[in-house]
Every structure is written in C-alpha cells, then in structure tokens.
Amino acid sequence: MLDPRRLRTDLAAVKAGLARRGLDLAEIDRAADLEARERALKAEVEGLRARVRVLSKEVGQARRTGDTAAADALAAESRALGEQERVIDGEAAALASALRDILLVTPNLPADDAPDGASEHDNVVVRTEGYDAGAYAAHQRVPHWEVGATLGILDMERGAKLSGSMFPMFRKQGATLVRALCQLALDRNADAFEEIRPPSLVRTDTMVSTGHLPKFVDEGYHLERDDLWAIPTAEVPLTSLARDEILAEADLPMRLMAYTPCFRREAGAAGRDTRGLLRVHEFDKVEILAYATPEQAAEVHADLVARAEGSLRALGLAYRVLDLCAGDLGGSSRRTFDLEVYAPGCDMWLEASSVSWFGDYQARRANIRYRPAEGSGTHMVNTLNGSALAVPRVWAAVVETHRQPDGSVALPEVLWPYFRGARSITG
RNA sequence: GGAGAGGUGACCGAGUGGCCGAAGGUGAUCGCCUGCUAAGCGAUUAAGGGGUGUAAAGCCUCUUCGAGGGUUCAAAUCCCUCCCUCUCCGCCA
Numbered sequence: 001m002l003d004p005r006r007l008r009t010d011l012a013a014v015k016a017g018l019a020r021r022g023l024d025l026a027e028i029d030r031a032a033d034l035e036a037r038e039r040a041l042k043a044e045v046e047g048l049r050a051r052v053r054v055l056s057k058e059v060g061q062a063r064r065t066g067d068t069a070a071a072d073a074l075a076a077e078s079r080a081l082g083e084q085e086r087v088i089d090g091e092a093a094a095l096a097s098a099l100r101d102i103l104l105v106t107p108n109l110p111a112d113d114a115p116d117g118a119s120e121h122d123n124v125v126v127r128t129e130g131y132d133a134g135a136y137a138a139h140q141r142v143p144h145w146e147v148g149a150t151l152g153i154l155d156m157e158r159g160a161k162l163s164g165s166m167f168p169m170f171r172k173q174g175a176t177l178v179r180a181l182c183q184l185a186l187d188r189n190a191d192a193f194e195e196i197r198p199p200s201l202v203r204t205d206t207m208v209s210t211g212h213l214p215k216f217v218d219e220g221y222h223l224e225r226d227d228l229w230a231i232p233t234a235e236v237p238l239t240s241l242a243r244d245e246i247l248a249e250a251d252l253p254m255r256l257m258a259y260t261p262c263f264r265r266e267a268g269a270a271g272r273d274t275r276g277l278l279r280v281h282e283f284d285k286v287e288i289l290a291y292a293t294p295e296q297a298a299e300v301h302a303d304l305v306a307r308a309e310g311s312l313r314a315l316g317l318a319y320r321v322l323d324l325c326a327g328d329l330g331g332s333s334r335r336t337f338d339l340e341v342y343a344p345g346c347d348m349w350l351e352a353s354s355v356s357w358f359g360d361y362q363a364r365r366a367n368i369r370y371r372p373a374e375g376s377g378t379h380m381v382n383t384l385n386g387s388a389l390a391v392p393r394v395w396a397a398v399v400e401t402h403r404q405p406d407g408s409v410a411l412p413e414v415l416w417p418y419f420r421g422a423r424s425i426t427g
Numbered sequence: 428g429g430a431g432a433g434g435u436g437a438c439c440g441a442g443u444g445g446c447c448g449a450a451g452g453u454g455a456u457c458g459c460c461u462g463c464u465a466a467g468c469g470a471u472u473a474a475g476g477g478g479u480g481u482a483a484a485g486c487c488u489c490u491u492c493g494a495g496g497g498u499u500c501a502a503a504u505c506c507c508u509c510c511c512u513c514u515c516c517g518c519c520a
Contacts, residue, residue: 043477046489053489056501060445075500082500203510246474369474378474 001103001364007032017109020326022118027102034099041092048085052078104208105215107331108361114335117325124323126337129309131318136344139405143345144396145276147403148174151427156276166266166274166281168392173425177398178284178391180418182259185286185311185389193257193288198237200261201228206240209366211332218267230263234287235385239362242291246378247370253292253300257388260285277392278350289385291368294360297382301357304386305337308353311389316412317397318342320349334359337386341393345400350393355386399425 006014011032015025055078062071115124148154153174159167170178186195207213207229212220221230231237238256247254262285273279288307292300305321312319322338329336333356340349360380363369369378402410409425416423 039477042489046477049490050488052500056499057445059500063445071500078500080500 001361002106002108003360003364004035004099004103007035014109018106020110020114020116021107021329022327023107028106031099031102031106034095034102038092038095038099041088041095045085045089045092048081048088052081052085055081104365107329108334108359110326110329111335111357111359114329115323115325118327119325120328122325123328123338124325126321126323128320129313129318130316131320131342137405139407140344140400140403141347142400142403143276144343144399147345147399147407147409148276150407151409151425153177153399153425153427154276163281166279168277168280168283170395172427173419173422174395176419177395177415177425180415181315181389181391181394181398182284182286183418184314184414186257186259188311188314189257189286189288189307189388193255196234196238196241196256196258198231198234198241198258198260200231200263201226202231202237202240203228206236206243209243210236210239210362211365212236215331219265221263221265231260232264233262233285233387234258234260235289238287238289238385239368239383240366242368242381243366245368247291247368247381249293249370249373252370252381253290253296255288255290257286257288260287262390275346277396278346278348280392283390283392285390286388287385288388289383291363291370291381291383293370293372293379294382297357297359297384301335301337301355301384304355304384305339308339308355308386308388312339312341312352312394314412314414315394315398317394317401319352330354330356332356332358332361334361341397343393343397343400345396345403350397352390352393352397353387356384358383358385 002014007028011028015028018025018028055074059071059074059078062068062074115122117123145154145156149156151174153170153172155169155171156165159169162169201223204213204227207220212232213229220232222228223230237260238258241256242254261282263282264280266279266281277283288304290300290304309319309321319339319341322340324330324333324336324338336354336356338351339353339355341352342348343350359382362383363380368381368383370381371378398412399409402412404410404424408427411419411422411424
C-alpha cells in the first residue's frame with residue numbers, strides 16, 4: 001500500500017509513477033480528496049473527544065464532592081458533545097474506508113530505473129546465458145510431456161484423474177527430480193538464509209498483506225468452511241512472518257527461505273500454455289526472501305537475482321534475465337527481474353523465477369518496521385523476494401536439455417547426491 | 428470436538444467504572460558512587476496519527492491494556508462476537 005501521506009505531500013510524483021504503469025489517474029485524485037476530507041473530520045472528532053474527556057473527569061470530581069446537580073449538568077453537556085462526535089466520526093470512517101478501498105488496489109510506484117513500457121513486449125533482456133540456438137540436437141527437441149510419458153516419470157493423466165487437469169503427478173525418478181531440485185535450491189542458499197517450513201493454508205489478512213487480496217481473489221484457492229487460503233507462493237507466509245513486528249536494524253537484512261507447495265487457480269489462463277508442466281495448479285517451489293533497510297535493498301536484490309541464476313547455471317540450463325517494464329510489473333513491485341529458462345523441447349522461454357523489490361509497499365500493508373540503530377522512531381522495512389527454484393518449468397527444462405540420443409536423461413552433476421547413485425534418468 | 432482458566436508495556440505482574448497510559452518488580456540505557464567485581468543511589472525506558480515549529484528539540488492533542496462491536500457523561504475494568512494460549516477429557520498421523 002502506498003503511504004497515504006504521499007497523497008498530500010507528493011501527489012505529483014505518485015501520479016507520475018502510476019502513469020508509467022498506464023493507469024487511469026482519476027481514482028488517485030479521488031483518493032487525495034478523500035484523504036484531505038478525512039483528515040479534516042478527524043481533527044474535528046479529536047477536538048470533541050478531548051472536550052468529552054475533560055468533562056467526564058469533571059463529572060467524576062463533582063460526584064465525589066457530592067455536587068450531583070453540577071455532575072448532571074456536566075454529564076448532559078458531555079452527552080451532547082458525544083453525540084456530535086459520533087456523527088462526525090461516522091462520516092470520517094466512511095471516507096477512510098473508501099480511501100482504503102482505493103489504496104488497496106492501487107499498485108506500487110515503479111522504480112525510477114525500471115524500464116518504460118506498456119506490456120511484456122517492452123521488457124528488456126538484460127543478458128542471456130548458455131543459449132546457442134544452433135547447438136540443440138534432434139534428441140533435445142522433444143517436449144517434456146513426451147519425454148515424461150515415455151520414461152514413465154510424468155503422469156498427467158493420473159494427475160487429472162485425481163484432481164483435474166493441470167495437476168501433474170510425478171513418478172519414480174521424476175518424483176525424485178522434484179525433490180532433488182528443491183533440496184538443491186535449499187542447500188545452495190543455506191549459507192545465508194534461514195530455512196522455514198510455514199503453513200500452507202493462511203488467513204485472509206495474510207493474503208492481504210502481500211497484495212494477493214483483494215485484487216486477485218479469483219486466483220486463490222479458498223477453503224470456504226474454515227475461511228483459509230491455499231498459499232500461491234511462500235512469499236505470502238514469509239512476508240507475514242514479521243507482521244506487526246518491529247525488527248532491530250542489526251538483524252537486517254533478515255533472509256528467509258522456504259520450500260512449499262504453491263496453489264494457483266490460473267483462472268484467466270484457461271487453454272493458454274497449458275500443455276505438460278507449462279502451467280499447473282499445484283507445484284513445489286523454494287522461495288528466498290529478505291527484509292532489508294532501504295539502503296540495503298539494491299544490493300540484496302542483486303544478490304537474490306544472482307542466487308536464482310546460480311541454480312539454473314548449476315543445472316546446465318540456458319536462461320535469460322528480463323528487466324520488467326513499468327507496464328508489466330506486478331502490482332506490489334517496484335522493480336522485478338524475471339528469469340526465463342530455455343526449454344529446447346518445446347522451444348520456449350519459460351518464466352522460472354521472478355525476483356522483486358517491493359520497497360515498503362508490502363511492509364506498510366503488513367506493518368513490518370525496524371528501529372534504526374541511530375536516531376529515534378521506526379521505519380517501514382523493504383521486502384524483496386524471488387523464487388530460488390520453481391520446480392515444474394525447471395523440471396521441464398532439465399528433462400529436455402539433458403535428453404540423450406538413447407532417450408534417457410543425463411543428470412547434471414549437482415543432482416547426483418540426491419539420486420541414490422544414479423547418474424541418469426532411465427525410467 | 429467437550430469442560431475450565433487466561434491474554435495488561437521488552438519481560439514478570441497489580442489493577443472490577445472516573446484520581447489509570449497504567450502500581451511494583453526485572454531487564455536495558457545514562458549518571459553518581461565504588462581499588463576490581465558485586466551491591467547501592469538517581470534519572471530515563473511503548474508505538475502510531477493529527478497540530479504547532481525553518482529543522483531538531485519541545486509543546487498541544489487523539490488512538491492503542493489480544494481483535495472487533497456494544498453499554499455509559501466516562502471502559503484495562505461491564506456486555507456480545509471472534510482470535511490466541513494453557514489445563515483436563517475425547518479423537519488422531
């Protein structure tokens with residue numbers, strides 16, 4: 001959430017930032033107006049309230065001295081003021097909730113150095129690693145769903161039987177590969193990140209903190225009976241971990257990682273890129289996340305990107321790094337680098353990680369602050385996160401990239417420790 | 428799931444309608460004292476919003492005693508709902 005104060009101190013900059021996302025600015029003007037009116041009413045309410053409190057004390061004193069007539073008169077006066085207060089307070093509350101409704105769906109301002117652009121076509125390819133269009137042999141040009149079916153390590157039909165389409169089922173070494181990829185990502189980041197195993201079902205508040213609600217209700221799996229949401233990413237519980245807390249600056253950056261299942265309804269995406277593992281309702285992912293000071297944020301962001309890249313490189317995969325343009329940035333993000341892994345079998349660049357810097361946008365929603373080592377008061381932390389490794393698309397890229405002429409899949413050396421002595425997937 | 432007890436500041440803990448933003452203690456910080464250490468003495472020690480101020484400080488004011496609602500001139504205190512913790516019983520991987 002944007003700082004409501006900026007609506008009166010910095011409205012031009014807010015509007016300029018939102019304009020870069022191609023947003024209609026009428027709502028923001030309305031929000032600024034609501035903010036100003038709400039504040040004026042609140043000042044009035046506070047004045048009345050102060051008066052009521054003074055009078056109430058006087059009533060108490062009068063009662064104690066036995067002056068009931070004076071007490072009754074004061075009480076009557078106070079009651080009248082109290083009624084007035086209630087009316088104005090009601091108006092202020094209505095304005096406040098209208099303002100909040102707008103701010104909750106208003107996205108973050110893009111960072112100054114995020115590239116301009118309106119859509120995904122304007123994203124900037126920062127670099128491409130390990131990709132050589134001419135270097136792929138025919139045996140690598142087989143899509144992973146065929147490789148998986150042939151080797152018996154990916155069973156989409158059975159997954160669909162149990163849960164519907166887009167619920168993959170991995171078998172044998174395919175299942176091992178899922179687990180190995182996660183274990184690899186955890187092991188590679190254990191030097192700096194505390195491992196967390198959070199709950200996979202969370203409350204509505206928790207989804208609101210990260211910006212997944214109210215805007216993306218249709219994307220979430222909701223358990224009606226218990227009013228819980230299945231997490232779409234570990235970002236949700238990890239960001240809320242420090243909700244309503246005040247961290248010490250000495251503890252920042254605080255780095256966390258978690259391996260969790262992720263659930264996404266993919267409501268708007270029916271029929272698009274849905275073959276095999278390109279888009280699924282449930283998948284495993286290792287997320288890395290940090291709380292940082294604003295000064296630390298840039299360096300931490302670069303580190304998260306480097307770590308996400310490192311895993312792809314270690315797996316021998318080709319990938320490219322995209323700097324998302326203002327128009328394609330996720331709503332909560334100020335700057336995002338997407339990592340797309342190349343899958344030769346389906347000849348596609350698959351988004352495998354999205355590493356974002358949120359500024360204090362999420363922190364304000366979640367009320368996560370830190371106390372500076374020097375000086376007084378508290379400040380909002382900055383939050384950053386990204387996938388260290390998201391299984392399905394990486395699984396697909398591994399299987400396609402390392403497919404051998406005989407149909408088996410050679411395992412990259414970094415995965416050997418997790419395969420009980422096997423060096424390849426043979427089905 | 429059933430029965431009961433609770434949730435107060437960094438922590439412990441008092442507080443059943445007004446003199447309570449909250450006794451007392453612990454911890455922490457600063458100062459004094461002190462051969463060293465320990466002890467002792469004194470002071471300070473919540474967050475946030477609005478206003479005032481060139482800024483810092485300060486000053487005025489509001490909110491917050493698990494959360495939300497209600498009663499009242501006045502709520503930590505009374506009522507309702509919810510959340511959480513603990514104990515016992517039941518069930519269970």
